[in-house]
Amino acid sequence: MGFIWFFPEGEMPVWSQKLKGVCWVGSRKPLSGGEFAALKATGANAISQTPFGWQEGTDSPGIRWQVEGDRQWWGESGTGIQVTLDSAESHQISNMLKPHLWVRGSWPGEIEMKSEEDWNRWFENYETFILDYAKLAERISIPYLCIGTELEKSSDREEDWRKIIAAVRQIYKGKIVYAANFTEFEHIQFWDALDFIGIQAYFPLSDKEVPTLNHMNQAWKSHLKDIESVVKKFQKPVIFTEIGYCNTHDAAKEPWVWPNERGEAQISEEIQALCYESFFESVWDKSWMAGAYFWKWYPEGKHRDPDFSPQGLKAETVMKQYFLAD
Incomplete structure (x- = not known):
């Protein structure tokens, strides 16, 4: 999907043919058709x-998962992932498999064990979890695999992560x-x-009440x-594995805050679109941006407000403008 050249030591890697991606929401039911034609029209060429x-x-070492299960949404099952992959690739849209952990009452960045024994158990469980998805990604030829997301309090355990990376490399031949x-x-x-x-x-x-494009830039x-x-x-080149507003x-003040935690926040297509504009003006053309x-x-389209999705909003127009320009 691209080529990397490395400049001499101390300079920047260059990446061509950028991944113009969106984070695809796995649907409850099978795709009805036309979903990827609509996405392709925006200039997107990648999904996760x-x-x-x-x-x-957060301190429990146990992890539950099923690559195929009767309690999953269709789009999050192994079958749904493969059908979605096939549908996307028919429109020249590449795929990244990006398994997440869902933590009751919290988020992955707060996962932290209370003892070395529990850390060892957690990493054993996590390795088995991610290897199951690495096997799926290799079997159905997904070109990109994300091996972990926002596991901030575990990532200082370098040797544990290097062990996982080595185990994934034994199974999966794509990019990680x-x-x-x-x-x-x-x-x-x-x-x-x-x-x-x-x-x-x-x-x-920006922490301004009325942020401007200049503030953001x-x-x-x-x-x-x-x-x-x-x-x-x-x-190494950089992928923004997620970005959104x-x-x-x-x-612009706290982009990470979930919609249902924003209280009485006023709806603003304009600010969302400005955030997109600032990203594209400030970051998109960097040589290292993959x-x-x-x-x-x-x-099936956006159905609630507030929400992160740009669909049908001014932010989608901005995204489309830059995605189609390359």
């Missing part, structure tokens, strides 16, 4: 698919990435073992310095 494993609590939270990526020491530096790019862009300058420091050290007036996946895209 996200099945789930389930963890009872880890999706580090925007507060995490600078601290990771195993980027050299992966094909990409992956960032969940929910960086704050200035904020990106600071974030880009941090990203480029890591790129220079590890000489709610259609609310406070979207691609980005916008959170999120519903096969």
Whole structure:
């Protein structure tokens, strides 16, 4: 899907043929047809698919999952993932398999065991979980695999992660990435073992009541310095494994906040679209930028407000403009 050239030491890697992606929401029922024609019309050429494993609590070492199960949504099952892959590829849209952990009452960034014994058990369980999906990805020829997402309190355990990466490489021959939270990526020491530096790019862009494009672009300058420091050290291209903004007036302040936690936030297509514009103006043309996946895209269209999806909104128009320009 692209080619990497490495400049001399200390300079930046260059990536061509960017991944113009969206985070595809697995549907309850099989696709009805036409979903990928609509996505292709935006200029998108990539999706990520996200099945789930389930963890009872942030300090629980147990993980439950089923690649195929009768309690899953169709789009998150192995069968649904393969059909979605086939449908996407018929429109020249590539796939990344990006399994997540769903943690009761929390999020993956808070997963932290209370003892070394529990950490060992958790990593054993997590390795089995991700290898099951690596086997699926290899069997059906998914070209990209994300081996973990926002597991911030585990990623300092470098040797445990290197063991997982080596085990995945034994099974899966495609490209692999880890999706580090925007507060995490600078601290990771195993980027050299992966094909990409992956960032969940929910960086704050402005704390102004009425943010402007200039405010946001200035904020990106600071974030880009941090990203480029890591790129220079590890000489790897970057994928924004997720980036997204709610259609609310406070979207630029705390992009990571879920819609149902935004209280009485005022709906604003304009601010959401400005956030998209700032990303494309500030980041998209960087030589090390291998691609980005916008959170999120519903096969059947957006049906609630507020929401992260750009579908049918001014943000989609911005995305389409830049995706089609390349």
